[in-house]
Amino acid sequence: MSVDTATVKRVAKLARIAIRDEEASRLAPELGNILGWIEQLGEVDTSSVQPMTAVIPNRLRLRDDVVTDGNIRAQVLANAPQAEHGFFTVPKVIE
Amino acid sequence: MESTYRIKGATGDWEVVIGLEVHAQVTSNAKLFSGAATAFGAEPNSQVSLVDAAMPGMLPVPNRECIRQAVRTGLAIDAQINKWSRFDRKNYFYADLPQGYQISQLYHPLVGEGAIEIEDGDAVKTIGVERIHVEQDAGKLMHDQHPTRSYVDLNRSGVALMEIVSRPDMRSPAEAGAYLTKLRSILRYVGSCDGNMDQGSMRADVNVSVRKPGDELGTRTETKNVNSVRFVMAAIDHEAKRQVAVLEDGGAIQQETRLFNPDTGTTRSMRSKEDAHDYRYFPDPDLLPLELDDAFIEECRASLPELPDAKRKRYEALGISAYAANVLTAEVESARWFDALLDTGAAPVAAANWVTSELFGALNRLGTSIVDSPVEPGQAAELLALVADGTLSGSLAKQVFEAMLETGDAPGKIVEERGLKQTSDTGAIEAVIADVLTKNPKQLEQYRGGKETLFGFFVGQTMKAMAGKANPQVVNDLLKKALAS
């Protein structure tokens, strides 16, 4: 399987990881190699198989509709790289 | 019912095709996957748990009530309830999305196909609902607090939403407006969403395309987060006309996300969503499949109230006019109030007429809603009973009602205290009539000389002398007798 640098860049952009051209060139064959190896899965006939949905048979539990959390703004903001007036802040966004 | 709504273009008529994705905030105390509160208007980031802020290692646990409300909503529109559904992650990066993904349901939604009926005059049209799924709301960004920074408030982050996806079955802004109004009404009857559009509890993504009648579907645009019925209609109107102009200019419609500006009534392309189209949905590995049993679904069904269509039909069967039945059932609070009135044994038609004219008129004048009505259904029942048994005339009833609005007192008490009771005491009325005839000899002579139109004059004088409290029928009878003698 061959992966080109444009693909690496497109995927890196989707994943929001900045990538320099030389890195993309280095990663392209590496990812191609891994993806090529992964592709052997295609050999397995899975036409009558359901994808696994729960590793161990278990039922999704639902919780009661009770307020048990919140009012912890100080803790929520404690590790923020930048916070002001009770808000997290980010570079201005134009919507 | 085929819509005849068309956009007139230079090349002919264009048909508009509309689908709505309505995001309705589920009424619940706590968020969909965390125990933080959902109340509107709290201090920034005060209703945020570590889960909502997507701290490392935090995990979602679903709120039963949010699932229950979505199922009840599905049942209310006769939709299929999927006993096996699951949550998927929708991956994208944005500052209002702390996890870097929204937990939603793409592949296996909780609620499948349903339908909603809308009316246009006497015609009824069915709008298909493709699905309802449950998902997390995002946080809120504020752009006007700082010259170079946007502020992030996560209070809404993780609040439960139902996304109610219609089929592209609407063909005019009016139909879209009717659909949204009807959907809102149903949600409020069910109690699964408060329908407060100005607080963002309900907002619509509006999918619009245009085509020449009979053609294939055109490319659609999606206008995000439109938060009133009026704006939805305006956005469709603008977007349809814009698309027609583009197409007639030889251009092509870009499939894109747009933003509606309520101040100008126009839409524009949304830069921030430009490259967000590959969401990489996959099943959320933090959550198991959601499996519902029959008992759960039956409890949801049993808890449903009478819904607007059924209620309207019941009212009509009681003899109430279609118009009044419509008005009474449009808002759940009005219907609840009216049902309470009917429960007292009030005559349905008289009650409906009084509520739709007198009560609604008064509430309008006072600028208040039925929830804050100064008059209770029990008091209204008493008033209507006083009219029915002849104690109050129509005009006296109006006076008593005004006094009720002012004081909040019961009508019986007002009638008693102010002596507003209508009298049928023939002796008293005869005495007044004799007095009126004595004081108006000229008119009496003219009447007896053949000018019978003066009868009304004598009625008026008698009623006036009795401060309006005489039974008009009795006055009529006695007057005729006195004038004839």
Add this chain to the structure above:
Amino acid sequence: MSDLTDLGIRQIRDGVAGGDFSAREVAEAFNAAVAAAKPLNAFIVETPDHALAAADKVDQARAAGETLPPMAGVPIGMKDLFCTHGVQTTAASHILEGFKPEYESTVSQNLWNAGAGMLGKLNLDQFAMGSSNETSYFGNVISPWRRNDGGNAPLAPGGSSGGSAAVVAGRIAPGATGTDTGGSIRQPAAFVGISGIKPTYGRCSRWGTIAFASSLDQAGPMARDVRDCAIMLEAMSGFDPKDATSLDLPVPKWEEGLNASMAGKRVGIPREYRVDNMPEEIEALWQQGIAWMRDAGAEIVEVSLPHTRYALPAYYIIAPAEASSNLARYDGVRFGQRDLPEGANLQDMYAATREAGFGDEVKRRILIGTYVLSAGFYDAYFTQASKVRTLIAQDFERAWKRCDVLLTPTAPSAAFALGEKSADPLAMYLNDVFTVPSSLAGLPAMSVPGGLDKAGLPLGLQVIGRALDEQGVLDAALAIEERAGFVARPERWW
């Protein structure tokens, strides 16, 4: 009195309870060992005060005549993937440098409730992605072991729980927490000659543990022997309503239930685990293990797990896919590092923050995960891998009809030298060939030391059990332990 750091969990617990020594003496002895172990680079943060405070509480409780909790007085190492309140938690990444959680993970809290104390936060492969502990932002962990060839080549302690493995093997902690996504407890345990168990998926809460791949991640103990693992696993496990995948079951009394007799038990030998180019010594150890099982009274049966060879490729789709999404929250907005180049907009900030914050292996896996989930590839990769995962689980289900536990080697080789495999990601991934299938099926699995190779390095045997049958796994491992008589330990050079 012998050196307290020679003692394991049970010995410390019993010694403290019996008054042979105080919990404080134990904590001080291990704190000193931690301080002296810097050349191993096993700790990212040392927390001697935490260990002392926990010890003092235990000593006071004992003085007051209170019943002591099950790990009273035992200081342990905490893999730096578990969030610890007020103590920096990094997942060995730069992006979380300086992050001090305002909360305590359920697993670590359970341990503190059981009377344990914390010696420090242990180094690991970044975000638990690696099999050699070479992907940590805070540098490699050096194995306490050296080859007996006289060369001093620094060896890999295995990964991702490399710090945990190194401190337990080096007598720097009597036990340590690990996490296992595809073998991250078992492979390092095998590399350094200690025991480690990954319980059934859902036994240990994932709440407060930094996620790598949610459907695979499980915490477990790493300790000197099987009994110590049983004690520590009991303390770590338990239902947690904050984790929707947590098993709502009582925690069995595994220590009490230990029984090394395999009489009446059937041990399955999966033929597909006999891989190409497997070193002779591994094969020999496996045969030795089979002999031990037989000696313990077990019936040996050959079984087939036909989809074994597809486990690794399926794992390298599912784990990176989940990771690519789980790691999206590291965006420089609410915690951790932020990289904001001059004039950058929000999306530039994300890209710069994540470029600077994640190491190469983490980026590689995020890219693979993003790729396999992206439009047009989802079904071919992720759905297919999820189906293969079903087939792998079905393989095990069929095997359980014929046997009670499975016996395999833990890893295809002994510890390798640092740098030996780091240039070839694929070669590194193949390290997990024996551990990944049971991870995909959520089954309990344990590594127990079996012997040494020619170079004097430990080799491990793996026991895999039915879901929820940790007892069966521990019992079989105990039977091996009793027969292997593994007493080798690294000579102290640091």
